[in-house]
Amino acid sequence: MASTKAILAGLGAISALAAGTGINPCAAAAPAGPDLKRKQPEIERIVGAISPRRIEATIRKLVGFHTRHTMSETESDTVGIGAARRWIRSEFERCNAANGGRLQVAFDSHVAPVSRRISRPTEIVNVVATLPGTQEGAKDRIYVVSGHYDSRNTDVMDEKGYAPGANDDASGTAAVMEMACVMSRHQFDATIVFMTVAAEEQGLLGAAHWAEQAKQQKLDIAGMFTNDIIGSSRDEHGKIDDKQVRLFAEGIPVEKEMSEAVRTLVQTGGENDSISRQLARHVKEQGERYVPGFKVSVVQRRDRYLRGGDHMPFLERGYAALRFTEPNEDFKHQHQNVRTENGVVIGDMPEYNDYNYIAKVARVNAAALATLALAPAAPRMVQLRTAQLENDSTLVWQANVEPDLAGYRIVWRDTTAADWQGARWVGNVTEAKVPLSKDNYFFGVQAVDKDGNASVAAYPVPLR
Known part of the structure; x- marks a missing residue:
C-alpha cells in the first residue's frame, strides 16, 4: 500500500x-473553504491572559486551609473543606461580578452514604460555575473542565492531619478557577462548565454525582477534561520536563457487554477512533497551535496504569472524557504525610510546584475549550x-x-x-x-x- x-x-x-x-x-x-490555519485573535487573548502569579496565589490559599479532606471540618471559616469550598465559590462570584455576570455559580451537593472510604454520611459539594452558550443550535452543547479540591494524607481516612494537596489537586483546581475568570470575559456559542469537585480521593464521588445527574437529565456533554496532578515539571530524580503534558484518552470503552457502537468500531478497525480519542486529537492540535513549543502527549489509555480520576465517571456514562497529568509524577510529593526522612522532605507542598508549567497546561485547556465552544458540533x-x-x-x-x-x-x-x-x-x-x-x-x-x-x-x- x-x-x-x-x-x-x-x-x-x-x-x-x-x-x-x-x-x-x-x-x-x-471550492475555497475558511482559513483553518489562522489563529483566532480572541483565543490568543484568552491564552495570553492566563496568569501563573494568580494560579500560585490560588494554590497557596487552598493549602492554607490545613486540610481539604472530604470528611474534614465544615463549620470553620479558616480550616477544612467547608471553608475551602466557600472560598472557591466566593472567587467564582468575584470574577463573575467583574466580568459582567456571565457565570452561573452554584453548589452541587449530595450526601454520600457510608462506604469503603466514607466512615459516616457526608455531604459532598462540588462548586460549579457555568458559562452559558449564546448561539441557538449550539447553546445546549456542553463542555466540562474540572479539578478536584479535596486532599488526603498517606491514610486516606485521616480527616484532621495536615494535607496541603498543592499538586494533588490544588494545581488542577487553580487552573480551572483561572480559566473560569479569564474565559467568562468572552462569549461562546456552546456552554462551558468550570467545576471544582470534591471526594475524588474517596472514590470519585463528586464527579460521579454530577455525571449521573447529567445523564439523567439527558444533557449534551460533548467533551470533558479533568486536570489532576498538573503541578510539577520535575521528576523524582530532579530532571525537569516543562515542555509537555500527558493527555490520557480511552479507546474501546470498558463495558461488561459490547454495545453496538463499540462492536462497529471493532469490526471496522476503529479502536483508535473512539469519541475520546477524537476529542484528544482536537486538544492536541489546538493546544499545540496556541501554546507553541509545548507538546500534548496523548497516552492511549483511560488513565495511568490501574489508576483513575474524575473523567472516569463521565466515560462510564458514555461521554468523551480526558485526563491531563504532568509528564513524570514524583510520588514523594503526593498522598504522603508531610515529614522529613534522611534529609529528604516528603509531602505535597506548594514549593514543589512549577507555576509557569501549570499556566501552560491551563492555556492548552483554555485553547481547546474555546475552539470547541466556538466551533460547530x-x-x-x-x-x-x-x-x-x-x-x-x-x-x-x-x-x-x-x-x-x-x-x-x-x-x-x-x-x-x-x-x-x-x-x-x-x-x-x-x-x-x-x-x-x-x-x-x-x-x-x-x-x-x-x-x-x-x-x-x-x-x-x-x-x-
Whole structure:
C-alpha cells in the first residue's frame, strides 16, 4: 500500500492538516473553504491572559486551609473543606461580578452514604460555575473542565492531619478557577462548565454525582477534561520536563457487554477512533497551535496504569472524557504525610510546584475549550457507503443546524497513524467522495464555521 504522502504527491497535492490546509486531492479547482490555519485573535487573548502569579496565589490559599479532606471540618471559616469550598465559590462570584455576570455559580451537593472510604454520611459539594452558550443550535452543547479540591494524607481516612494537596489537586483546581475568570470575559456559542469537585480521593464521588445527574437529565456533554496532578515539571530524580503534558484518552470503552457502537468500531478497525480519542486529537492540535513549543502527549489509555480520576465517571456514562497529568509524577510529593526522612522532605507542598508549567497546561485547556465552544458540533450520522466495490470512498452525514456553519471537510490518515494526515474541504454538502480506499485509510468528517473553527472529527460507520 502506498503511503498517504505518496498518493497525494501523485495527485499534485501534499496533505498538511497540521498547517490547517483544506486539501482537495481530486481537482485543482476545489471550492475555497475558511482559513483553518489562522489563529483566532480572541483565543490568543484568552491564552495570553492566563496568569501563573494568580494560579500560585490560588494554590497557596487552598493549602492554607490545613486540610481539604472530604470528611474534614465544615463549620470553620479558616480550616477544612467547608471553608475551602466557600472560598472557591466566593472567587467564582468575584470574577463573575467583574466580568459582567456571565457565570452561573452554584453548589452541587449530595450526601454520600457510608462506604469503603466514607466512615459516616457526608455531604459532598462540588462548586460549579457555568458559562452559558449564546448561539441557538449550539447553546445546549456542553463542555466540562474540572479539578478536584479535596486532599488526603498517606491514610486516606485521616480527616484532621495536615494535607496541603498543592499538586494533588490544588494545581488542577487553580487552573480551572483561572480559566473560569479569564474565559467568562468572552462569549461562546456552546456552554462551558468550570467545576471544582470534591471526594475524588474517596472514590470519585463528586464527579460521579454530577455525571449521573447529567445523564439523567439527558444533557449534551460533548467533551470533558479533568486536570489532576498538573503541578510539577520535575521528576523524582530532579530532571525537569516543562515542555509537555500527558493527555490520557480511552479507546474501546470498558463495558461488561459490547454495545453496538463499540462492536462497529471493532469490526471496522476503529479502536483508535473512539469519541475520546477524537476529542484528544482536537486538544492536541489546538493546544499545540496556541501554546507553541509545548507538546500534548496523548497516552492511549483511560488513565495511568490501574489508576483513575474524575473523567472516569463521565466515560462510564458514555461521554468523551480526558485526563491531563504532568509528564513524570514524583510520588514523594503526593498522598504522603508531610515529614522529613534522611534529609529528604516528603509531602505535597506548594514549593514543589512549577507555576509557569501549570499556566501552560491551563492555556492548552483554555485553547481547546474555546475552539470547541466556538466551533460547530461534530457531524452526526456519518456513514461510509459500501454498496459498491470501488477504491473511492463516499461519505454521507446529517446536516448541522448552527447558523454560522460554512461547510465540512473530510480528514484521513494511514491505518498506522495516530493523527490526521490529510484533509479535503468539500463545502456545505452532506455527501462527498474522495479517491482513497476505505480499506487503506481511516476517515472522519468535521463541521467548520465561517471563522474557520473546526469541530471534532466524527468517525463513519458502514452504510450498507
